[in-house]
Amino acid sequence: MSQMTVIEAVRDAIRGEMRADPNIFIMGEDVAYRGGVFLATDGLVKEFGDARVMDTPLAESSLAGIALGAAVNGMRPIAEIQFADFVWPAINQVVGEAARVRYGTNGRKFAPLTVRVPYGGGVRGGLYHSQSIEVLFAHTPGLKVVAPSTPYDAKGLLISAIRDDDPVIFLEHKKTYRLVRGEVPDEPYTEPIGKADVKREGGDITVITYGLMVHYVLQAAEELARADGVNALVMDLRTLRPLDRESICAAARHTGKVLVVQEDTPAVSVSSEVLAIIAEEAFFDLDAPVMRFGPPELPAMPFSPVQEAAYMPSPEKILAAMRRLAAM
Amino acid sequence: MPFEIQMPHVGESVTEAVIGKWLKQPGDRIEKYEPIVEVVTDKVAMEVPAPATGELTKIIADEGETITMGSVIAEMAPDDAGAETSAAKPARPEAPQVTESSSSAIAATPAPTGLRVASPDRVGSMITGANVGPTGGAFQDTSLGAPSAATVSRVEQSAMASPAITRLSPVVQKLLDQHGIDPTNITGTGVGGRITRSDVQRYIDSAGAKQVQGSTVAGEVAGTVMKPSPVRRMIADHMSHSFREIPHAWSAVEVDVSGIMACRTANRENVQNTNGLNLTYLPFTLAVTATALRSNPLLNSSWRDDGILQYDSVNVGIAVAGKGGLVVPVVRDADNKSVLDLSRELSGLVERAREGRLSLEDVSGGTFTLNNTGALGSVLGGAIINHPQAAILTTEAIVKRPVVVTKDSVDSVEIRPVMNICLSFDHRVIDGAEASAFLQHVKRGIEQVSAATPLE
Numbered sequence: 001m002s003q004m005t006v007i008e009a010v011r012d013a014i015r016g017e018m019r020a021d022p023n024i025f026i027m028g029e030d031v032a033y034r035g036g037v038f039l040a041t042d043g044l045v046k047e048f049g050d051a052r053v054m055d056t057p058l059a060e061s062s063l064a065g066i067a068l069g070a071a072v073n074g075m076r077p078i079a080e081i082q083f084a085d086f087v088w089p090a091i092n093q094v095v096g097e098a099a100r101v102r103y104g105t106n107g108r109k110f111a112p113l114t115v116r117v118p119y120g121g122g123v124r125g126g127l128y129h130s131q132s133i134e135v136l137f138a139h140t141p142g143l144k145v146v147a148p149s150t151p152y153d154a155k156g157l158l159i160s161a162i163r164d165d166d167p168v169i170f171l172e173h174k175k176t177y178r179l180v181r182g183e184v185p186d187e188p189y190t191e192p193i194g195k196a197d198v199k200r201e202g203g204d205i206t207v208i209t210y211g212l213m214v215h216y217v218l219q220a221a222e223e224l225a226r227a228d229g230v231n232a233l234v235m236d237l238r239t240l241r242p243l244d245r246e247s248i249c250a251a252a253r254h255t256g257k258v259l260v261v262q263e264d265t266p267a268v269s270v271s272s273e274v275l276a277i278i279a280e281e282a283f284f285d286l287d288a289p290v291m292r293f294g295p296p297e298l299p300a301m302p303f304s305p306v307q308e309a310a311y312m313p314s315p316e317k318i319l320a321a322m323r324r325l326a327a328m
Numbered sequence: 329m330p331f332e333i334q335m336p337h338v339g340e341s342v343t344e345a346v347i348g349k350w351l352k353q354p355g356d357r358i359e360k361y362e363p364i365v366e367v368v369t370d371k372v373a374m375e376v377p378a379p380a381t382g383e384l385t386k387i388i389a390d391e392g393e394t395i396t397m398g399s400v401i402a403e404m405a406p407d408d409a410g411a412e413t414s415a416a417k418p419a420r421p422e423a424p425q426v427t428e429s430s431s432s433a434i435a436a437t438p439a440p441t442g443l444r445v446a447s448p449d450r451v452g453s454m455i456t457g458a459n460v461g462p463t464g465g466a467f468q469d470t471s472l473g474a475p476s477a478a479t480v481s482r483v484e485q486s487a488m489a490s491p492a493i494t495r496l497s498p499v500v501q502k503l504l505d506q507h508g509i510d511p512t513n514i515t516g517t518g519v520g521g522r523i524t525r526s527d528v529q530r531y532i533d534s535a536g537a538k539q540v541q542g543s544t545v546a547g548e549v550a551g552t553v554m555k556p557s558p559v560r561r562m563i564a565d566h567m568s569h570s571f572r573e574i575p576h577a578w579s580a581v582e583v584d585v586s587g588i589m590a591c592r593t594a595n596r597e598n599v600q601n602t603n604g605l606n607l608t609y610l611p612f613t614l615a616v617t618a619t620a621l622r623s624n625p626l627l628n629s630s631w632r633d634d635g636i637l638q639y640d641s642v643n644v645g646i647a648v649a650g651k652g653g654l655v656v657p658v659v660r661d662a663d664n665k666s667v668l669d670l671s672r673e674l675s676g677l678v679e680r681a682r683e684g685r686l687s688l689e690d691v692s693g694g695t696f697t698l699n700n701t702g703a704l705g706s707v708l709g710g711a712i713i714n715h716p717q718a719a720i721l722t723t724e725a726i727v728k729r730p731v732v733v734t735k736d737s738v739d740s741v742e743i744r745p746v747m748n749i750c751l752s753f754d755h756r757v758i759d760g761a762e763a764s765a766f767l768q769h770v771k772r773g774i775e776q777v778s779a780a781t782p783l784e
Binding site: 005006122123149150151152153174175177178179180181182183184195196197198199200201203204215218219235236246247250251253254256283284285286287288327328 | 438440442443444445446447449450451452453454455458459460497498499500502518519522524525526
């Protein structure tokens with residue numbers, strides 16, 4: 001058992017799986033000799049060589065397409081998209097092709113492909129290094145979309161993703177990489193894809209979130225308990241497709257008051273779907289209108305530090321939203 | 329491995345039951361199918377059998393507690409751990425306990441069972457001043473101090489108060505209905521005085537606490553608060569529900585019962601000797617009522633949101649003072665049965681009711697209720713309808729009265745045995761005209777009986 005950051009947990013998961021399964025290889029921009037721009041794959045080329053840890057040109061379409069071809073032919077590739085902001089050229093290969101392999105071949109072929117996508121903002125990344133792109137993949141049947149928030153979940157879910165026989169989009173929030181540290185077992189273990197969990201217990205309001213926002217919500221929840229005596233149940237979705245309908249509804253019923261917090265813009269987003277599920281299945285246990293909190297509907301994260309701070313959800317802004325809900 | 333014992337589903341319309349009395353205690357041996365607890369539903373009292381042989385280890389639902397069907401009421405250790413039955417399944421592992429951090433003043437309410445709870449040391453914590461730049465670069469975020477109470481003011485009630493929200497939320501409406509609570513008795517603490525779920529819960533808890541204390545109530549005239557039995561509470565809920573929801577209207581007529589008395593006198597001894605039955609007036613009035621219901625189907629119906637449900641069968645419930653309280657066993661297809669058949673069936677039902685041995689079958693499916701309040705000497709009554717039925721009829725005490733009798737256009741006064749029959753009806757379904765037509769039908773039916781009327 002060690003204390004690790006999220007980036008260390010990701011690296012630990014990949015290293016352990018590569019040692020166990022020779023069919024696993026990594027490809028991506030600067031993943032080999034640079035060790036990845038975030039150093040997620042630091043040192044792996046030394047251990048496994050550049051046939052299993054491959055640098056690619058700046059061509060996300062080829063990167064995803066080659067990885068998909070290898071997956072369909074028996075390999076277990078891990079493709080790293082350097083920044084989610086540059087995933088667009090790969091969309092055709094992922095959404096248009098990978099998602100449909102099993103369906104389109106009537107189950108004869110499948111694609112055990114893991115696409116690691118660092119995403120998210122609050123890192124002074126501006127318009128091109130801050131985006132939340134989860135909803136584009138979470139909308140697509142045939143894909144699994146995982147978004148861990150803690151080092152423990154990052155390792156357990158990444159191992160599950162690599163071992164999964166179908167394409168998994170593995171979203172790593174860039175800001176959590178070195179911001180969040182926690183306990184991680186040394187040996188390999190899996191966490192189930194498709195299961196949300198409770199990161200903080202409470203009986204007064206329910207806050208559902210994922211990614212970096214889990215930690216902002218937890219911080220706001222502690223303050224809410226300390227200052228107001230109001231206890232929030234904090235649920236971490238962990239998987240965005242398929243959503244854990246059962247746990248979402250149980251958490252909603254537990255307090256009857258639900259807030260969904262996300263870093264992505266709210267319109268037609270993960271929060272839309274979570275609240276639709278609650279309206280469909282838990283309406284008669286609701287004690288207040290459902291609420292959500294996210295950034296303003298703007299095309300991208302601003303670059304100016306002042307504007308970025310104004311745009312990003314923060315523990316303070318989330319606390320205010322939680323208080324509005326608690327007071328209902 | 330402990331097994332969970334669930335409250336079995338006993339009937340389609342039964343969703344809740346009250347734990348009456350535990351017949352077994354933790355540590356007791358229990359045999360499969362042996363009764364372990366008495367429960368009371370809104371229709372019947374019954375016993376829950378043990379799902380397996382073994383030892384009762386834990387009682388989860390206490391006596392007097394209201395529980396939904398299918399919820400766990402106890403745990404047991406079966407002798408054969410592999411003998412899992414449909415009613416018993418392995419208990420869920422205990423959820424890991426989350427230790428409260430020092431900044432949280434109040435103990436958190438545990439998450440609902442079945443949810444996966446992250447171990448607290450695996451939730452992770454944020455590192456102040458961590459380097460979070462895009463390429464491991466030079467952005468140290470210092471914006472993430474704990475939000476201070478000074479910078480974030482508490483939401484002011486006054487700022488939230490307009491516009492006032494007077495509608496009840498779905499869960500509040502559900503709780504009020506379940507417990508038969510009038511919302512005007514509750515002080516709302518939500519926005520604009522809105523009643524929240526916790527307001528209702530507090531009200532229920534404090535009402536429960538008062539009952540349990542069983543002491544005198546301060547500030548009122550001195551007296552002792554008695555904790556009602558589960559059956560009493562069930563009857564109370566049922567009556568309140570009916571009277572609150574159904575707009576009751578009443579009507580009564582006077583019936584000359586000399587014909588029924590003559591018929592009973594003529595047959596009583598024979599029936600006793602031949603059939604071993606004590607012939608009472610009830611099978612006569614029941615037979616006539618059932619026939620009248622067939623001819624007046626609105627009286628044999630229920631108001632529902634989607635329309636008026638007219639029942640195909642005439643199943644008449646008979647109100648009986650049972651051992652633990654009022655019960656209403658049902659005579660099915662009463663309009664197809666003779667007086668003698670009814671007498672036979674009633675004799676068994678009433679006996680079982682008085683001994684508290686009615687089955688769920690005995691008490692379900694009623695479409696109308698007949699109550700012989702006259703047995704207690706009452707001469708007039710306004711009964712509460714047995715929800716969701718549309719009407720209830722009481723037969724009152726038979727008294728001798730001077731009655732004007734007309735024979736061959738000549739009026740004279742005779743002393744006749746007379747009985748009032750009183751109808752309470754759901755005015756959403758039935759108007760005075762239909763109610764009167766039904767009552768006249770019953771009256772004619774009773775008055776047409778004579779000593780010569782056959783019982784078969």
